[in-house]
């Protein structure tokens with residue numbers, strides 16, 4: 001799914017004119033903030049592509065240097081650049097205050113969890129690094145969840161201006177709660 005969404009982003013934003021596949025009001029916003037939009041989409045897609053590889057135990061054990069290099073690209077390009085651009089985009093997101101806050105808090109948490117994960121590993125705390133990275137990647141997956149929920153608005157005929165602010169929360173909050181629950185459930189050690 002990560003590859004699918006990154007592929008969608010690449011086709012929609014590298015091959016088609018800007019905003020071809022979004023709501024007309026979003027298109028106007030995107031045209032007024034081109035640099036930020038392209039920066040957000042291409043940088044965040046890198047996080048989406050690298051993220052799943054980082055959870056492979058086999059890869060971590062056999063190629064620890066690759067894990068470190070990919071991790072730095074994930075954090076510095078994907079999360080930092082993509083997150084700062086995402087935060088700025090949250091200011092003009094379609095759907096008003098609900099969307100501004102939904103995407104804005106997502107961006108702040110994405111940056112914060114990424115910073116904590118990096119801080120932890122720089123101090124040799126592998127367990128804390130793992131926990132913060134699980135939280136961080138559950139937020140990266142907001143890009144996947146969002147694009148599962150969006151077509152549902154069409155299927156069920158929900159008004160987009162009402163559904164979109166709700167989805168701006170729904171795309172990340174359950175992911176984060178699920179990640180917390182999986183990590184903390186009694187069976188996990």
Ligand code: HEM
Pocket residue numbers: 005006009012021022026029040041044045047048083086087089090091092093094095099103104106107108110139140141142143
């Ligand atoms: C997890 C932190 C993220 C935040 C805070 C965030 C924030 C945003 C915001 C605010 C918008 C604009 C919405 C609007 O104008 O109404 C947006 C759009 C977009 N984002 Fe993100 N995003 C994140 C992750 C990602 C990731 C990982 C990708 C990877 C593909 C991505 C790809 C896109 C795309 C392609 C759009 C344009 C809308 C579309 O074509 O569906 N975002 N994002």
